[in-house]
Amino acid sequence: MKNIVILGAGYGGLTTLKGLKKVIKNGEAKVTIVNKNSYHYDTVNLHEVSAGNISRDEICIEIKDIVESEVSFVQDEVVKIDTSEKVVYTKKQELKYDILVVGLGFETQTFGIEGMLENALPITDIKAAEKISERIESNFKKYAESTEKDVKDISIVVGGTGLAGIEFLAELIDRRKELCKKYGIDEKLVKIYGLDAAPVLLPMFDKEYSAYARKFLEDQGIEIILGAGIKGATEDRFIVEIDGDRKELLASTLVWTAGVKGSRIMDATFPELSKNGRLVTTQQLTVPGLEEIYIVGDCAAFIEEGQERPYPTTAQIACQMGAYVASHITNRLAGNTNENFKYINRGVVCSLGSKDAIAHAMGLKYKGFFAAKTKKLIEAKAINECTNLKTAIRSQRVF
Ligand SMILES: Cc1cc2nc3c(=O)[nH]c(=O)nc-3n(C[C@H](O)[C@H](O)[C@H](O)COP(=O)(O)OP(=O)(O)OC[C@H]3O[C@@H](n4cnc5c(N)ncnc54)[C@H](O)[C@@H]3O)c2cc1C
Structure with missing residues (x-):
C-alpha cells in the first residue's frame, strides 16, 4: 500500500485529500495530512477577521470533522523535507512517504523594505x-x-x-x-x-x-x-x-498586504528550483526530476505550455490543482496515464464590504449587491470543493 502524505490543509491540500476519497476507501493507499493547526481557515476571508467584522469561528473548520476515518491527521508543523530519504520531519515526528503533496501556502514578502x-x-x-x-x-x-x-x-x-x-x-x-x-x-x-x-488600481479589472x-x-x-x-x-x-x-x-x-511568497520550506527543500517559496512545476504539477512530489497552491508556480509567466496565486487555482493532483495520483496507482494540468480561469471578484463588490466572473462584468453575493457563492463553492456539501452549506455566508 502506498504512503501518501499531504502537507497543508489549505485549499490545495484539502482538495487533493477530497479527490483521493475513492483510493482511500478502496484501501489502495494510506493517506496522512499534516497541518500546523487543528483547523482549516478560509484564507480568502482573512481580511474580514483582520478588520474585526467577523470572528475566527465563521471561517474555521475543524479538520477532524471533515477527514475520513481512514485518514491520519497529524497536527504539527512541518520543519523539513528530505527528498532523498523520502521523509517529512515535523516538530514531533518523522513521516515516510511514497508520494508527497506540498500545499503549505504563503508567507509575507517585504522585499527587504527596512522595518x-x-x-x-x-x-x-x-x-x-x-x-x-x-x-x-x-x-x-x-x-x-x-x-x-x-x-x-x-x-x-x-x-x-x-x-x-x-x-x-x-x-x-x-x-x-x-x-x-x-x-x-x-x-x-x-x-x-x-x-x-503601482500606478493603477486593480489592473485585473476593466478601468x-x-x-x-x-x-x-x-x-x-x-x-x-x-x-x-x-x-x-x-x-x-x-x-x-x-x-x-x-x-x-x-x-x-x-x-x-503588498507582497506574498510561498512557504520557506520550499526554498530549503529545493534550493536550486524554488525561488521565494515557489517552484516552477512540470506540466503535471510535479517537481522536475522528482515525480513522486507534487506542488499545489501558492507554493507552485505553474507556467502553462506556450505561456511565459506563472498564473497568479489564488484559491481558485489552488483548488483546481488539488483536484488535478488527486486524479493524477488515482490514475497513476491504477497504471493509467495522465493529461497535463489545464487551468480554467473563472474570473475574479473583489468585495467592497458585505454589500458591494466588483465582478468579472463567468464571462460577465457586474458590480453591486449581486456581485457581493456572487463572491459569497464562490466562497461556498470553494469550501465544498475542499470539504463536503454539508460543511459548505453550514459555513456559507450567502444568506
Ligand atoms: C485577504 C486575502 C484575500 C484573498 N482573496 C482571494 C480571492 O478572492 N480569490 C482567490 O482565488 N484567492 C484569494 N486569495 C488568495 C488565496 O487565499 C490563496 O491563494 C490560497 O489560500 C492558497 O491556497 P493554499 O492551499 O496554497 O494555501 P492556504 O490556503 O494558505 O493553506 C496552507 C495551509 O498550510 C498550513 N501550513 C503552512 N505552513 C505549515 C507548516 N510548516 N506545517 C504545517 N502546516 C503548515 C497553513 O496553516 C494552512 O492551513 C486571498 C488571500 C488573502 C490573504
Missing part, C-alpha cells in the same frame, strides 16, 4: 488576522481614554492595494463605525490610507470597475495613494516616496 517585518502587520493567517483586529481596537481605546488625543491612534495605513488590500480597506468602513460608536469618537477624525507603488472600487472607498473618506513607493516603516509610520518627494504617513496601525 516592514518588525513594524507592519501582515494578513497571512488567522492568528495574524486577529492580531490586526486587536491592534485596531486597542489603539481606538487608547485614543478615547487619553487626554492628548493623538490622531495616530485612530489612523490606519495599509501598504498594498491589491485584491487583499482593497477588500481589507473596504471592511474597515464598518469597523470604523462600530468602534467610533463604542468609544465615542467622531468618525470624521479617523484617517485610513491605502498605498501602492470602469477599478474606478468604481476607488470611488467606493474615497466616498467613505479612505485615501488611496498610488505611485507611492514604500521605503521604510517604523513603529508609527510608513516612509514613502511619491514623485520623487519623501513623505511620512503616521498611524499606530500599519498593515502590509
Whole structure:
C-alpha cells in the first residue's frame, strides 16, 4: 500500500485529500495530512477577521470533522523535507512517504523594505488576522481614554492595494463605525490610507470597475495613494516616496498586504528550483526530476505550455490543482496515464464590504449587491470543493 502524505490543509491540500476519497476507501493507499493547526481557515476571508467584522469561528473548520476515518491527521508543523530519504520531519515526528503533496501556502514578502517585518502587520493567517483586529481596537481605546488625543491612534495605513488590500480597506468602513460608536469618537477624525507603488488600481479589472472600487472607498473618506513607493516603516509610520518627494504617513496601525511568497520550506527543500517559496512545476504539477512530489497552491508556480509567466496565486487555482493532483495520483496507482494540468480561469471578484463588490466572473462584468453575493457563492463553492456539501452549506455566508 502506498504512503501518501499531504502537507497543508489549505485549499490545495484539502482538495487533493477530497479527490483521493475513492483510493482511500478502496484501501489502495494510506493517506496522512499534516497541518500546523487543528483547523482549516478560509484564507480568502482573512481580511474580514483582520478588520474585526467577523470572528475566527465563521471561517474555521475543524479538520477532524471533515477527514475520513481512514485518514491520519497529524497536527504539527512541518520543519523539513528530505527528498532523498523520502521523509517529512515535523516538530514531533518523522513521516515516510511514497508520494508527497506540498500545499503549505504563503508567507509575507517585504522585499527587504527596512522595518516592514518588525513594524507592519501582515494578513497571512488567522492568528495574524486577529492580531490586526486587536491592534485596531486597542489603539481606538487608547485614543478615547487619553487626554492628548493623538490622531495616530485612530489612523490606519495599509501598504498594498491589491485584491487583499482593497477588500481589507473596504471592511474597515464598518469597523470604523462600530468602534467610533463604542468609544465615542467622531468618525470624521479617523484617517485610513491605502498605498501602492503601482500606478493603477486593480489592473485585473476593466478601468470602469477599478474606478468604481476607488470611488467606493474615497466616498467613505479612505485615501488611496498610488505611485507611492514604500521605503521604510517604523513603529508609527510608513516612509514613502511619491514623485520623487519623501513623505511620512503616521498611524499606530500599519498593515502590509503588498507582497506574498510561498512557504520557506520550499526554498530549503529545493534550493536550486524554488525561488521565494515557489517552484516552477512540470506540466503535471510535479517537481522536475522528482515525480513522486507534487506542488499545489501558492507554493507552485505553474507556467502553462506556450505561456511565459506563472498564473497568479489564488484559491481558485489552488483548488483546481488539488483536484488535478488527486486524479493524477488515482490514475497513476491504477497504471493509467495522465493529461497535463489545464487551468480554467473563472474570473475574479473583489468585495467592497458585505454589500458591494466588483465582478468579472463567468464571462460577465457586474458590480453591486449581486456581485457581493456572487463572491459569497464562490466562497461556498470553494469550501465544498475542499470539504463536503454539508460543511459548505453550514459555513456559507450567502444568506
Ligand atoms: C485577504 C486575502 C484575500 C484573498 N482573496 C482571494 C480571492 O478572492 N480569490 C482567490 O482565488 N484567492 C484569494 N486569495 C488568495 C488565496 O487565499 C490563496 O491563494 C490560497 O489560500 C492558497 O491556497 P493554499 O492551499 O496554497 O494555501 P492556504 O490556503 O494558505 O493553506 C496552507 C495551509 O498550510 C498550513 N501550513 C503552512 N505552513 C505549515 C507548516 N510548516 N506545517 C504545517 N502546516 C503548515 C497553513 O496553516 C494552512 O492551513 C486571498 C488571500 C488573502 C490573504
